[in-house]
Amino acid sequence: MQLFSGRRAASRCLRHGHAGPAVAPAPAACRTHRSNRHVVITAASVTVEPDIAPLVQRWLQWDRRGASREQITQLVENGRSAELRDLLGSRLEFGTAGLRGKMGPGTARMNAVVVQQTAQGLCVYLEDVAADQLASGGIVVGYDGRYGSKEYAALTAAVFASRGHRVALFRRVVPTPFVAAGVAELSAAAGVMVTASHNPKEYNGYKVYWGNGCQIIPPHDAGIAAAIEANLNLWNLEPLLIGAGPYEDGASTAGLLACPQLSDPWDHVSAAYYARLAALSFLPPAAAASPIGSTGGNGSGSVSRAAALGALGTPVYTPLHGVGAEPLLRAFQTFSLPEPYIVPSQRSPDPDFPTVVFPNPEEGAGTWAAAFAAAGERGARLVLANDPDADRLAVAECGPNGQFRPFTGNEIGALLAHWVWTNFRKRHPEVPPSRCVMLASAVSSKLLGAMAEKEGFKFVETLTGFKWLGNTAIKLEREQGMTVLFAFEEAIGFMLGGMYKDKDGISAAAVFAELTAHTYGSGRTLDELLRSLYDRYGFFDYRSGYFITDAAKSRAVFNDLRGGGGFEGRTALYAKEVAGVRVASVRDLGTGLDTSQPDGRAVLPWQSGDMMITYGLEGGATLTLRASGTEPKLKYYLEVKGSDAAAAAALADRLVGGLAEELVGLSRHGLKRPAPQH
Numbered sequence: 023m024q025l026f027s028g029r030r031a032a033s034r035c036l037r038h039g040h041a042g043p044a045v046a047p048a049p050a051a052c053r054t055h056r057s058n059r060h061v062v063i064t065a066a067s068v069t070v071e072p073d074i075a076p077l078v079q080r081w082l083q084w085d086r087r088g089a090s091r092e093q094i095t096q097l098v099e100n101g102r103s104a105e106l107r108d109l110l111g112s113r114l115e116f117g118t119a120g121l122r123g124k125m126g127p128g129t130a131r132m133n134a135v136v137v138q139q140t141a142q143g144l145c146v147y148l149e150d151v152a153a154d155q156l157a158s159g160g161i162v163v164g165y166d167g168r169y170g171s172k173e174y175a176a177l178t179a180a181v182f183a184s185r186g187h188r189v190a191l192f193r194r195v196v197p198t199p200f201v202a203a204g205v206a207e208l209s210a211a212a213g214v215m216v217t218a219s220h221n222p223k224e225y226n227g228y229k230v231y232w233g234n235g236c237q238i239i240p241p242h243d244a245g246i247a248a249a250i251e252a253n254l255n256l257w258n259l260e261p262l263l264i265g266a267g268p269y270e271d272g273a274s275t276a277g278l279l280a281c282p283q284l285s286d287p288w289d290h291v292s293a294a295y296y297a298r299l300a301a302l303s304f305l306p307p308a309a310a311a312s313p314i315g316s317t318g319g320n321g322s323g324s325v326s327r328a329a330a331l332g333a334l335g336t337p338v339y340t341p342l343h344g345v346g347a348e349p350l351l352r353a354f355q356t357f358s359l360p361e362p363y364i365v366p367s368q369r370s371p372d373p374d375f376p377t378v379v380f381p382n383p384e385e386g387a388g389t390w391a392a393a394f395a396a397a398g399e400r401g402a403r404l405v406l407a408n409d410p411d412a413d414r415l416a417v418a419e420c421g422p423n424g425q426f427r428p429f430t431g432n433e434i435g436a437l438l439a440h441w442v443w444t445n446f447r448k449r450h451p452e453v454p455p456s457r458c459v460m461l462a463s464a465v466s467s468k469l470l471g472a473m474a475e476k477e478g479f480k481f482v483e484t485l486t487g488f489k490w491l492g493n494t495a496i497k498l499e500r501e502q503g504m505t506v507l508f509a510f511e512e513a514i515g516f517m518l519g520g521m522y523k524d525k526d527g528i529s530a531a532a533v534f535a536e537l538t539a540h541t542y543g544s545g546r547t548l549d550e551l552l553r554s555l556y557d558r559y560g561f562f563d564y565r566s567g568y569f570i571t572d573a574a575k576s577r578a579v580f581n582d583l584r585g586g587g588g589f590e591g592r593t594a595l596y597a598k599e600v601a602g603v604r605v606a607s608v609r610d611l612g613t614g615l616d617t618s619q620p621d622g623r624a625v626l627p628w629q630s631g632d633m634m635i636t637y638g639l640e641g642g643a644t645l646t647l648r649a650s651g652t653e654p655k656l657k658y659y660l661e662v663k664g665s666d667a668a669a670a671a672a673l674a675d676r677l678v679g680g681l682a683e684e685l686v687g688l689s690r691h692g693l694k695r696p697a698p699q700h
């Protein structure tokens with residue numbers, strides 16, 4: 023077929039974006055350009071499938087960028103329907119952490135058009151359902167150091183300013199938690215953080231916060247998505263963004279920055295943030311007469327501040343080319359902790375993440391290499407890392423053999439929970455334990471549940487993602503008057519009660535450094551403290567990992583896991599055993615089935631087609647398979663609870679060995695194991 027021939031064709035040159043009638047003779051390279059103003063691409067050899075043509079046409083009406091238009095027109099000229107369908111056949115959706123995707127042209131990628139459309143949808147939705155709060159508090163916008171982030175933030179700000187709304191736009195890169203803080207401190211109607219967190223450099227993303235300071239959950243995600251679809255035509259943002267429009271190359275933000283509705287919330291928000299943080303310091307001040315007491319049943323007596331800080335020494339810290347360095351230094355000052363040594367090669371924001379394959383401290387040795395080298399040279403015992411938007415915290419300790427041992431998110435969570443609980447009890451003996459609550463995601467270790475049972479506080483589980491943890495924490499506070507002390511997820515995300523309702527790698531780092539100082543000051547290692555927690559609360563052998571996939575493959579895997587029969591959720595269709603271990607119960611959050619519940623229905627919120635299945639196995643094992651909402655990964659999470667560490671490890675080994683081929687069908691579905699990191 024011919025694409026865009028005759029009267030249906032756009033009146034602009036598709037490749038160059040200039041108006042058709044005014045077009046000068048086409049450059050020689052523009053093979054498809056025609057002098058007839060109604061015919062823009064007519065090469066008889068161009069064949070794209072019929073459903074693609076209108077998508078291309080629509081996209082090229084929006085996109086004004088030469089390079090990005092060029093990519094689309096090239097694909098059209100070469101008849102690459104499959105690639106065009108991949109770029110234009112769907113729209114980026116709100117997942118675990120807002121929009122996240124590779125940058126590039128098309129509605130299924132992150133780019134200026136998609137960002138402007140998203141901001142327009144968000145703006146109209148807020149005008150509709152939160153008009154008063156929008157009028158009084160406006161919106162907060164922040165960005166990280168990735169390619170595109172600053173521009174996408176400016177675009178978002180311009181969309182709101184163009185409708186007369188107040189916009190608190192940070193004028194420098196900020197950690198994600200500062201946007202959550204900004205929404206709370208300014209009583210804003212919403213917040214936007216432009217970041218793709220720890221994803222590779224080709225990605226960007228868009229985290230959206232509701233007026234309660236948490237990332238959006240249903241029904242707002244669906245409401246905003248519908249408002250986006252209803253407001254796809256790009257608003258004229260001149261003169262806020264000058265150039266011929268924000269979505270054209272070389273736009274200027276001078277008009278935006280001079281706009282009276284615009285403010286920089288940095289001073290106000292950072293002052294409030296560090297004031298809250300100061301209240302989480304538990305080591306006694308230097309001048310205090312009495313030292314802090316033991317850390318509970320496993321403690322080893324009192325520790326003076328001087329002894330604690332002396333034992334801590336100088337920790338090593340890396341922000342992994344992200345935004346964490348300056349905020350972390352101020353957090354350590356707030357706690358009067360020694361200034362950490364910051365890995366110089368990874369200190370400043372760098373969108374290329376040049377020294378790491380993955381800017382994700384969960385990804386193993388490669389990501390830690392520079393920090394461990396620095397710590398080894400300097401004799402540091404504690405190494406801390408944030409992910410690039412500084413909402414996650416990773417920790418490693420130098421063992422007696424001189425080797426660094428990174429702790430898992432569950433282990434860091436257990437140590438922080440213990441520290442918070444012990445100190446809260448001392449400070450607030452008047453609050454009954456039953457009025458206190460800690461939260462974890464459903465795929466995190468159940469050690470926190472065991473701690474809660476023994477200590478008498480409440481434990482609440484949520485779906486994966488801090489959007490769920492934060493919103494549930496708010497509900498518990500507002501509706502039940504509970505005191506939320508701590509929330510965590512295995513994906514190295516931690517939220518301390520008293521801060522804001524999102525994970526925060528900066529406050530967690532300062533609190534963890536104090537915890538470490540106290541532990542070292544009392545003559546123990548973090549590893550020993552952790553083992554004492556297992557002795558007290560029970561042993562949990564936890565393993566997690568992932569396979570590389572894509573959306574279609576993941577759907578095929580889950581279809582098979584459900585017995586190939588779609589989403590009926592009939593018990594009979596699920597696996598009966600894994601690696602010879604009997605399946606005792608199944609919970610499927612894509613069908614609402616939970617055979618462990620008396621009524622057979624899942625307690626956690628579920629949605630048809632969601633890709634998360636949990637198997638309860640004989641021998642105290644729980645295995646969850648889940649499609650990531652932020653990366654092309656199919657994740658597994660396995661935990662074996664048992665009093666005998668060796669037996670638990672043997673069962674965990676056996677299940678990990680069996681799950682890839684037997685349960686997931688790795689080879690059959692064409693999924694891949696991640697390359698080992700060195």
Ligand SMILES: O=P([O-])(O)O[C@H]1O[C@H](COP(=O)(O)O)[C@@H](O)[C@H](O)[C@H]1O
Pocket residue numbers: 118119218219220409413414486487488489511513515649650651652653657
């Ligand atoms: O990437 P971040 O640091 O924003 O973190 C985001 O993604 C993580 C992984 O999600 P998934 O397993 O769906 O990939 C979530 O656990 C986290 O709550 C969310 O904020």
Ligand SMILES: [Mg+2]
Pocket residue numbers: 198219220409410411412413414
């Ligand atoms: Mg992050």
